[in-house]
Amino acid sequence: MAKLTQEMKDLMDKGLAFLATADENGNPQVGPKGTMRVFDDEHLIYNEETGRQAWHNIQATGKAAVAFHPTPGLKGFRVEGRATTYTDGPYMENAKQFVEGTKLPQPMAAVVITVDRIVTLDAGPNAGTEIANDPVKD
Structure with a gap:
């Protein structure tokens, strides 16, 4: 893992x-995920709330890429990896705790993305530079 x-x-x-x-x-799909967050040094996690297109695609292929680029800013990162869904256990508990005290809906699942590859999204000549590429071998 990267x-x-x-x-x-x-x-x-x-x-x-x-x-x-x-x-x-x-067929590609992209959309914002307001609950996306860092879980630990090697994983991202987000709360699946709708069960629609991204959910279907993750179930079908298990692959995901996440782009982070604060605005305004000239620096960002893309994280690529394998996505796994959980409807119970510690990841799901994390998802439920994340929405406590908010107006966010209860999650139908927690999606965990294992970080395999990291690429810069910086402006200028360093755009698209691979920082890490270390997928876990199955």
């Missing part, structure tokens, strides 16, 4: 995350 640095985690905490997936036919 590891997130503290700089990356701090930036991710400030930016809105956009989740990209593709269905079983390769």
Whole structure:
């Protein structure tokens, strides 16, 4: 697994995350995920609330990419990895705790993305530079 640095985690905490997936036919989908957050140095987590297109795509392919780019800013990161859904257990408990005391809906699942690859989304000549690429071998 690739590891997130503290700089990356701090930036991710400030930016809105956009989740990209593709269905079983390769059709892309992208959308904001307001509950996306860093779980630990090697995982992201978000609360699945709708069970629609991204949910379907993750069930079908298990692949995801997440872009973080705070506005305004000239620095960002894309994280790519394998997505796994949980409807019970500690990840689901984390998702439920995340919405406590908010107006957010209760999650139908927690989605955990294992960080396999990290790429810069910086403006200028460093755009698209691969920082880490360390997928877990099945």
